[in-house]
Amino acid sequence: xxxxxxxxxxxxxxxxxxxxxxxxxxxxxxxxxxxxxxxxxxxxxxxxxxxxxxxxxxxxxxxxxxxxxxxxxxxxxxxxxxxxxxxxxxxxxxxxxxxxxxxxxxxxxxxxxxxxxxxxxxxxxxxxxxxxxxxxxxxxxxxxxxxxxxxxxxxxxxxxxxxxxxxxxxxxxxxxxxxxxxxxxxxxxxxxxxxxxxxxxxxxxxxxxxxxxxxxxxxxxxxxxxxxxxxxxxxxxxxxxxxxxxxxxxxxxxxxxxxxxxxxxxxxxxxxxxxxxxxxxxxxxxxxxxxxxxxxxxxxxxxxxxxxxxxxxxxxxxxxxxxxxxxxxxxxxxxxxxxxxxx
Numbered sequence: 439x440x441x442x443x444x445x446x447x448x449x450x451x452x453x454x455x456x457x458x459x460x461x462x463x464x465x466x467x468x469x470x471x472x473x474x475x476x477x478x479x480x481x482x483x484x485x486x487x488x489x490x491x492x493x494x495x496x497x498x499x500x501x502x503x504x505x506x507x508x509x510x511x512x513x514x515x516x517x518x519x520x521x522x523x524x525x526x527x528x529x530x531x532x533x534x535x536x537x538x539x540x541x542x543x544x545x546x547x548x549x550x551x552x553x554x555x556x557x558x559x560x561x562x563x564x565x566x567x568x569x570x571x572x573x574x575x576x577x578x579x580x581x582x583x584x585x586x587x588x589x590x591x592x593x594x595x596x597x598x599x600x601x602x603x604x605x606x607x608x609x610x611x612x613x614x615x616x617x618x619x620x621x622x623x624x625x626x627x628x629x630x631x632x633x634x635x636x637x638x639x640x641x642x643x644x645x646x647x648x649x650x651x652x653x654x655x656x657x658x659x660x661x662x663x664x665x666x667x668x669x670x671x672x673x674x675x676x677x678x679x680x681x682x683x684x685x686x687x688x689x690x691x692x693x694x695x696x697x698x699x700x701x702x703x704x705x706x707x708x709x710x711x712x713x714x715x716x717x718x719x720x721x722x723x724x725x726x727x728x729x730x731x732x733x734x735x736x737x738x739x740x741x742x743x744x745x746x747x748x749x750x751x752x753x754x755x756x757x758x759x760x761x762x763x764x765x766x767x768x769x770x771x772x773x774x775x776x777x778x779x780x781x
Contacts, residue, residue: 444469445479445490449534454481454488457527458541461485475665475744476505480544488526492539494752507590508664509540511639514585519576523660547650547659552692553682560703565656567705568713570646573658574679575717578638578672591669593637597732600670601626608739611746613763618770622735625777631725636673642666644675645682676714677729681737683707684730684772690761691768727776734773738766 451464463484470478481488493505506528513525524543531538555563582588592599605623641648641664648663683706685693699706705713711723723729745763 444495445535451483453529453534454483454527454541457529458488461488461526475663476508481541487544488541489523489544490539490541492535493537494747495537504665505538505540507667509542511587511590511664511667512542514587515577515580515639518580518585520573520580521658521660523662545650545659547652549650550646553646553694554687554692554697554702554704562656563703564705566646566651567710569651569656569658570644570649570679571710571713572717573649573661574641574644574675575714577641577661578675578718580639582637582639582669587639587669590639590667593669594635595633596637596640596670596674597728598630598633600674600736601630601732604736604739608742611739611743613742613746613749616767616770618767618774619735619738622731622770622773622777625774626728626732626735629725629728629777631728636671637669638672640668640670640672640675642668642670642675642678644679672718673723673729674733676711677726678733678736680707680711680730681733683710686768689768690765727779731773731776734769734776738769738773741769742766 445467447464447467450467454461454464461483464481465484466482467490468480468482470480475494476491477494479490479492481490491505491508509525509528512522515522516524523545525540526543527541529535529539533539550557550566555566558566582590601623608619608623641661643663643666644661649661650659651657652659681693683694683699685691686695687693687697694704697704715721715723741763745766748763
């Protein structure tokens, strides 16, 4: 975390004192060094600690960095079985910092940056993964209309729409040709499963480092980073998280690939999927290779956008962005290997 020099505490503090009941005396602003998408800050005030999440500076891709959507979905999930922070304030585009932002409660807890959980005892790792599994199933069991999110996205044809969206996003941020990505897009278009009518809230970036856990037990205090959330197909979230089992460990991905998961006390991909299916009363999942390949493609498209922003000078964490941009060819190659296994 670094002291922020791009936010003026005077105007911001005045806006928050007018907009948040009980907010008083903004004293310190620090920028979290982690994260690639929307810059996030810790605010320390006389009235307590808060977290501010804002749009980045510069020219943005269409439909990206919609912090108002993050605010809306977390506000709607308050009181549900899905743990989220308390939403306190949403600014307008012409805010005191010159762009839209929201403020939420600050939660003291643990964030696990590595999915193999090296800081935890073996017996704690399984329950942590089970807590993630339970929260994901709870999210997909939420009735979007019942929490005021019936219009949060277009129902149906999720993978068709997402494939179109991320193909366009990828092309808009492409910095050099990639044969695997081009072939992958064609394969996904050809093997797109028929829409089965399932619609749920999807997080869009469901992974362990987007959660805050309690300090002393395997309990999730909050699921964070809802920028990519929408109405969609629940298996998109499940497959996206299950990429973690396949991504190589000794790389920037910090995946579980190549590790002895049983010795570490971690569930296998098969066991994790089976637990999710039990919770949601699903008998079996068809087209699993498609869902996984799509997840690899989507992540590659996201990271390509991160790389493009870094090259353009607009990334939240430029050094990390360039490192992750190198990962795009690796993801595309892994996805193409999945397509060959399917064939």
